[in-house]
Amino acid sequence: GQNIDQPTEMTATEGAIVQINCTYQTSGFNGLFWYQQHAGEAPTFLSYNVLDGLEEKGRFSSFLSRSKGYSYLLLKELQMKDSASYLCAVMDSNYQLIWGAGTKLIIKP
Amino acid sequence: GAVVSQHPSWVICKSGTSVKIECRSLDFQATTMFWYRQFPKQSLMLMATSNEGSKATYEQGVEKDKFLINHASLTLSTLTVTSAHPEDSSFYICSARPLPGDYNEQFFGPGTRLTVL
Numbered sequence: 001g002q003n004i005d006q007p008t009e010m011t012a013t014e015g016a017i018v019q020i021n022c023t024y025q026t027s028g029f030n031g032l033f034w035y036q037q038h039a040g041e042a043p044t045f046l047s048y049n050v051l052d053g054l055e056e057k058g059r060f061s062s063f064l065s066r067s068k069g070y071s072y073l074l075l076k077e078l079q080m081k082d083s084a085s086y087l088c089a090v091m092d093s094n095y096q097l098i099w100g101a102g103t104k105l106i107i108k109p
Numbered sequence: 110g111a112v113v114s115q116h117p118s119w120v121i122c123k124s125g126t127s128v129k130i131e132c133r134s135l136d137f138q139a140t141t142m143f144w145y146r147q148f149p150k151q152s153l154m155l156m157a158t159s160n161e162g163s164k165a166t167y168e169q170g171v172e173k174d175k176f177l178i179n180h181a182s183l184t185l186s187t188l189t190v191t192s193a194h195p196e197d198s199s200f201y202i203c204s205a206r207p208l209p210g211d212y213n214e215q216f217f218g219p220g221t222r223l224t225v226l
Contacts, residue, residue: 042202042220043153087152097143097215101152 002026004100006088011106012078020073020086020103028093034062034073035087037102043087046073075105083107112136113205115218122193123226130188130221132203138183139205143215144176147200159186183208193225 003025012018024032031050035043049055049064049071061074073086088100112135122128132142140161145153157178158166165178177189186205190197200222204215 040200040220040222042217044217096155096158097153099152099154 002090002092002098004088004090004098006086006100006103008101009104009106011108012075014078014080014107014109016078017074017076018078018105020075020088020105022071022073022088022100024069024071024088024090024098024100026090026092026098029066030091030093030095032062032064032071033089033091033097034060034071035089037085037087039084046086078107080107080109111207111214111216113203113216113218115201115203115221117221118219119222119224121224121226124194125192127189127191128193128223130190130201130203130223132186132188132205132218134184134205134207134216137205137207137216139186140183140208141206142180142186143204143206144178144186144188145202145204147202147220153202156188190223193223195225198223198225 006022033048034046036046037043047062049062054063059076064071085102085104087102089097091097114133116131120128142159144156146156147153155168156171159178159180161180161183167173175191180186200220202220203218206215
């Protein structure tokens with residue numbers, strides 16, 4: 001079966017750095033996505049990795065290792081507005097997104 | 110660009126009634142639109158894949174006679190929840206894949222919160 005695993009909840013301090021991990025087992029791979037979702041809102045796109053390595057975009061970076069079925073999202077200089085759920089999703093061989101349950105990130109002052 | 114709208118944003122209805130949710134791609138054409146459902150504190154669950162001009166493909170466990178999907182044009186897909194019951198209360202989100210475009214692109218609508226009394 002297909003499976004995406006990520007921690008349920010994480011807590012970090014404003015100004016600090018946090019890494020959210022995601023491991024996956026899917027039938028085929030056409031890329032891994034990270035989305036941010038605030039409560040009551042739809043997900044918003046953060047990053048897309050299809051090749052191994054690190055993609056940096058401002059305060060957010062995303063890493064992928066296809067051989068390990070592993071990705072992480074790195075958030076630097078945390079701000080209170082970063083408090084949200086972060087969803088890891090993998091596009092399978094049918095170009096459908098398989099979603100993780102999301103990691104709720106709580107930022108404390 | 111790449112804006113997807115949903116209407117209504119939220120709806121409250123009585124048990125047994127039907128509710129229609131619209132998903133529109135405002136500034137691009139989309140041959141494929143996806144309908145998701147999200148219960149509180151859970152991840153998105155794909156309900157069906159909607160292709161313009163053809164029947165929708167439903168995920169296992171999703172009743173096609175209860176969740177009617179119509180993708181009549183390249184910019185509009187509708188989801189009708191027929192004979193809604195309280196257990197259908199959820200956050201319904203659509204996404205659209207632009208044409209032309211990469212298969213890895215999906216743009217999400219803002220979601221529709223359905224509450225069935």
